[in-house]
Amino acid sequence: MTVESQSAVKRFLAPGRDVPASFVVFLVAMPLSLGVAVASGAPVEAGLIAAIVGGVVAGLLGGSPLQVSGPTASLTVIMFSLIETYGWRATCAITMCAGILQIVLGASRVARTALAVSPAVVHGMLAGVGVVLALSQLHIVLGGSPQDSALDNLVDLPRQVLAQHSLATGLGVLTIVVLLVWERTPWRRVPAPLVAVAAATAVAWFGGFDVPRVDLPSSLLVHWGPPSLPDGALPDVVGAVVAVALVAGVESLLCSVAIDRMRPVGVARSDLDRELAGQGAGNFVSGLLGGLPVAGVIVRSTTNVRAGALTRGSTVLHGIWVLVLAMSCGAVLEQIPLAALAALVVTLGLRLIDRSHLRGLRPHRESLIYWVTLGGVVVLGVGEGVLLGMGLVACLALRRLTRVSVRTEQRDGRWHVVVEGSLTFLVVPRLAAVLAGIPAGAPVDLDLDVDFMDNAAFDAIHTWRVSHERLGGRVDIDEIHESWYESAMTGESSPPPRKTAGSSRWWAPWANRGRRRPEALEQASPREILLAGVREYHGSTARLVRPIMAELSMAQTPDHLFITCVDSRVVPNLITASGPGDLFITRNVGNLVPRNGARVSDDSVMASVEYATSVLNIKTITVCGHSMCGAMAGVLGGGTEIEHLPQLSNWLKHANHSLDRFLHEPDPEDARTPLDRLCQVNVMQQLDNLLTYPWLKHRVETGELELVGMYLDLETAQVHILDPEQGRFLTVPDSVEPSEERAPRKGGAPHGTTAFPA
Template identity: 85%
Template sequence: MVFLVAMPLSLGIAVASGAPVEAGLIAAIVGGIVVGVLGGSPLQVSGPAAGLTVIVASMIETYGWRATCAITMCAGLLQIGLGACRVARTALAVSPAVVHGMLAGVGVVLILSQLHIVLGGSPQHSALANLTDLPRQILSQHSLAVFLGVLTIAVLLLWERSPWRRVPAPLVAVATATAVAWFGGFDVPRVDLPESLLVHWGPPSLPQVRIQDLVGAVVAVALVAGVESLLCSVAVDRMRPVGVPRSDLDRELVGQGAGNFVSGLLGGLPVAGVVVRSTTNVRAGALTRGSTVLHGAWVLVLALSCGAVLERIPLSALAALLVALGLRMIDRSHLRGLRPHRETLTYWVTMGGVVVLGLGEGVLVGVGLAACLALRRLTRVSVRTEQRDGRWHVVVEGSLTFLGVPKLTAALAEVPPGAPVDLDLDVDFMDNAAFDAIHTWRVSHERLGGRVDIDEIHESWYESAMTGESSPPRKSAGSSRWWAPWANRNRSQLEPLEEASPREILLAGVREYHGSTARLVRPIMAELSMAQTPDHLFITCVDSRVVPNLITASGPGDLFITRNVGNLVPRYGARVPDDSVMASVEYATSVLNVRTITVCGHSMCGAMAGVLAGGSETEHLPQLSNWLKHANHSLDRFLHQPGPEGPETPLARLCQVNVMQQLENLLTYPWLKRRVELGELELVGMYLDLATAKVHILDPEQSRFLTVPDSVGPPGDRPARSGDKSQGATASPA
């Protein structure tokens, strides 16, 4: 399947780069066999990448083809060195907004250049020139090449919506255009493939140019190909089936370097991990690196034995294929992820820079803008002033530097002379200018009869400056957060952490609770000590990554929680009896009078993975296997009924289907169903996506999970819930 996708794309990228056509096939072969064997991502497929087209075309035009091969070899050696130094994860420090903006810019450049070939003309020297010349091409070119290009795009769009879409659309589109041109006797430019893959081979030679220009070209190929490959590896890891190991990014970078060295030596294009081919590989059912290696072997066999067939392919068909690929590179779904973090400006600026200035310049502009925005965020400070119980409260949060002094002094000026003040400093850094501003104001305020109590929540920056001690080092964002795992927090009692036993870690957590939290919750716990009055029963999985109070921002006494493997609810009269879950439900509804029962599932659920595997992974655990029989109805629903839209993997879909089924299982109990129908009880389905930390709520009418909105809108805008009387009090579409 991957081989069928790779063949037309490899030919098209070679043509778009201005390289010999066989260079694309050589790169596909090397990317499959060499990188497939040596790389660290078993399911990632490497080969010629559209994201490198602009760089390669520029190098060929500037230095020539053999020099470009030498630059590719040097870039491979640089990647091997970087991988050996274990710096692969450093490349991931590049903002995704820059990477996606770069790919979108390359997509625009690719579309503008290849549209000229589709229209039967020739591309210009730059993207802007291609854009300005496009109207003339559209008005003056009406050749058969245009017909074949339009036909290719039409077949691509239609085939992807057909019931036979398991056969790759690029292959069908190019094959259709080739067959029409062949049988119609069209006189159009076609692929010119030599008799041998290495017929144009010659020893790579470095160009006679300034050393800084050569180094810049090598670094550009190495970094762009490396970053694209590493980001692709991360994306493939998110899609990998159960049992497939995660990618070793350093090994993957070494494998990519070896592939580029061999590809450059044999006269091929630079290689990189490619999302389209890698996604096809995963969705086609690949489980090992054997799939990647065999796809390269198939390309080699076809290139050696079917050259006459490949030479029948019209160039306009390949150009149309790349136009469609360029459109996919402008993936607007990335903007939805960047918008909440206010990084869309970086995306658009990078894309515009790549189109107008060039790839290297555009990426540098994007990286510079991302760095400036990050610096601005790091130095942002929040100052809140309010009056409660006769006292003034000033809360300062963020990094308190000289840039925040004007905002701070303006807030402190609002406090009337002589008033008692609580100054809460929740800051992770304070420079001397900020300390001086606070201390000067404090001395002045206390001279006028006021009292200032300074409470430093985490770091003692003010106290350290007062006593003359050196300021403590800046902690990581999660170092003192109560919601962070033990391993992400500093505990002076257990240094070094690796030498502590699990019991010592647990006791250290209790000591931390006693020292920082117990005094804060003591009034609440004392009030709750006589009775509990929760309104919600929360049924969820025992998975350690699911923390109900965290994802609902609830506290003591809010949730009555029951947990089990797979958040299962045995059906009424189940053949495998188990009363523990319904005992909690019965007590919660009949004694505590809860008004809502929520079933919360989550992504990457091990229980659902075991169910999906048919019990083979849990057969050595008899008690667990017996319990998971309660999920048989979820599995049957998964197999025979349409599931919720959205999840890309079968496991994610089963996890969501399982929540819907457990809500239905609750309604098999007559007494509980009667409460729901009377409006006394509401059933809610929730789903936690661990990778994004986002909570989704079930909409029964649409049979899918919707992201909980950040703000409460009108009632009509909120997702429907199972207990709404307008829904007929049904918990699921079944």
């Protein structure tokens, strides 16, 4: 084999990582595919066909190499309704048409527009589907039959619970218990769905229970027939096609984005347009062969990443394993009790109600959207619930766009009016009422801190100003950022940038301030851009900080030693709102602190600590980690990705204790991914590493020194602080209670100073 062909194989398949990962995903996919098929009212083999096609076709053609596609619980309610209305073969035709629509959308390169759908709507829809799914399948577990609607299922549930139950109910309960308990055992690496279904099957077989079981045909395509045209009104059929295409497409795209955040170092980001087209090809083939619709499934995809997959070869292989088992082990699959699959789907439905998503929506005040969408899906249906949620999103967005703050006060005989927000015609009545309340002839300072002003708002302000000045008053208008009022007065088409002593976006990266840089710098070298930044500093900022720097030039008296990562996205002075002279900063790859007596010697970090505590009399040492840390990704990957970097590999040996702690301590609630969890655990471990130095530990124990752990979530730009008692990171409170306030230190902090109150 040539070097080129070997390289191509490695890009498609990393045998040492992808083969075992594919088998783990296959073990998860098998019972879930069967359960989704049963819950959808489709032939059992339809779930297996979808799993095979999702793995092979969508895996080969899709744009997300680590995403695993297959039948998904989020489409179960839609598919059940379509099969009841049009029949199975017509539903397969709808699946094919949905696939064609996805291919067209992918070719049109509009995939990213699907991400404009509010996550609150998407998660509310999934939670609503989970509720409907759990209610319907719970009736099957209890030995009954589901009703026509979720509300009917809910009303009938007490009667079903009190009714006589068969052996099948016991098998369903056993399945649920195993699912809940297994993930807390030391053997949780073995997929819980496989263990639960295998346990119920074994009990039924050894006990000789006469319960309904899976009825699998001798061949996957034995019941195949050409898809038929749906017999129904054209608008209803088109609506069904669009519903399947959009729900499957949006779920796949959101899954791709989530997997991108977890992907190992070296794996390319997803091509969302290609992914949507690949999902369309998978749905077309699955519908043609008599399978369920496919979509990217977050459970299988995260399992794939956590199992160590590096290429799309793992996804494709998992589909091949499903095909091999379905063709060779049909007799084994036919021993699976239907009650066990129903119980599996009940648990799967309940897990669609993810509380972590709700916690993430609360800070943005979008919980109402989630609950309205969930309720709409349960009461009205999936399509109606999503439309209801999107309508609420539009209403809330309009309300936020029209939210304006108008403050007035009197000082030194003058009226001061401050207007903040977006000035549109919708807020003119309120603004006019405030301005009309100012006495005639009074001098007025009007501060406009607005990001937009339409003609109606300008006309209202200008009319009032002319009238007020005609009656002897004086109005001074100051526009804090962009000059919307001045632009309208001079007839310019767009407001000119405000000339201030420095950019209002001084904290933004150079690329985000391109419109403020000379056009000649657009193609400039990095050195030229750096020098342009220095010139901007000299022209706007240097004169402002010169008095401070002149005072600090004689001596430095920082308050904190700040140990953090070299990552360019972490800016200590920005996230702590500190200035020159406040932080004594040391940075290294992974914000690591070598332990006392470490085999890999390095004195640079402790040299900073020693100087800070012994010479500068610093009383607080902060170790700050961050999410998506490349150093921790290398540690988590076992160092294989950085073997060609000997110095870095040697340095990261200092993180071995962090990795060991990560593997043996329970997951913190606030870590979304294994990488984020390791990043947080690493901060805790570095604080412990500091305490391995006896002289430093003595200072901490006597109260002369305080250690603080911080964590920056890059995605949300939020800083979290370590609570040592709870062993987890908490959000920094918006305000400090009066009793917690501390006076600033001059030349040394008093004992007991709390750097960042929690």
